[in-house]
Amino acid sequence: MRVSVIGGSSVDTATAGVAKELGEILADRGHAVVCGGRGGVMEAVCRGARANDGHTIGILPGDDPGMANECVQTPIVTDINDARNPLVVMNGAAVIAVDGGSGTLSELGHALTHGKPVAGLDTHRIDGVDGIEHVDTPAEAVDYVEASV
Numbered sequence: 001m002r003v004s005v006i007g008g009s010s011v012d013t014a015t016a017g018v019a020k021e022l023g024e025i026l027a028d029r030g031h032a033v034v035c036g037g038r039g040g041v042m043e044a045v046c047r048g049a050r051a052n053d054g055h056t057i058g059i060l061p062g063d064d065p066g067m068a069n070e071c072v073q074t075p076i077v078t079d080i081n082d083a084r085n086p087l088v089v090m091n092g093a094a095v096i097a098v099d100g101g102s103g104t105l106s107e108l109g110h111a112l113t114h115g116k117p118v119a120g121l122d123t124h125r126i127d128g129v130d131g132i133e134h135v136d137t138p139a140e141a142v143d144y145v146e147a148s149v
Contacts, residue, residue: 002031003026003145004094006100007045011041011098025048035057037068050071060084063077095116095117096121117148119145
């Protein structure tokens with residue numbers, strides 16, 4: 001299945017390591033990665049997926065496919081900037097959030113609105129909002145979305 005991975009565009013080394021491990025696990029289990037196609041979590045998850053022969057899809061904010069990180073195999077240009085966030089979410093059967101700022105928060109909202117299963121790794125905790133399964137490891141995140149689809 002396709003799994004949308006959302007998260008910070010600028011992350012520390014530890015968070016990048018978590019995202020890379022997530023990409024490796026997704027690829028090992030035969031899943032394609034959908035992401036925003038740029039840096040941070042997006043680049044790290046793609047790097048992990050490609051290291052294990054997984055397929056990566058990047059839904060880009062601009063009109064230049066060359067702006068995708070080097071590990072995106074299928075760049076999709078939109079030329080709609082952050083309005084692409086729903087497209088990132090809608091192109092996966094499930095969503096895994098790693099860290100993230102306001103863009104990730106937007107994508108979480110779209111995922112919940114559209115009833116997507118969502119696993120969160122050190123991401124937003126929103127009081128009064130159900131639907132995000134907070135987990136501790138990349139393997140637990142993948143287990144959750146696999147069991148929920």
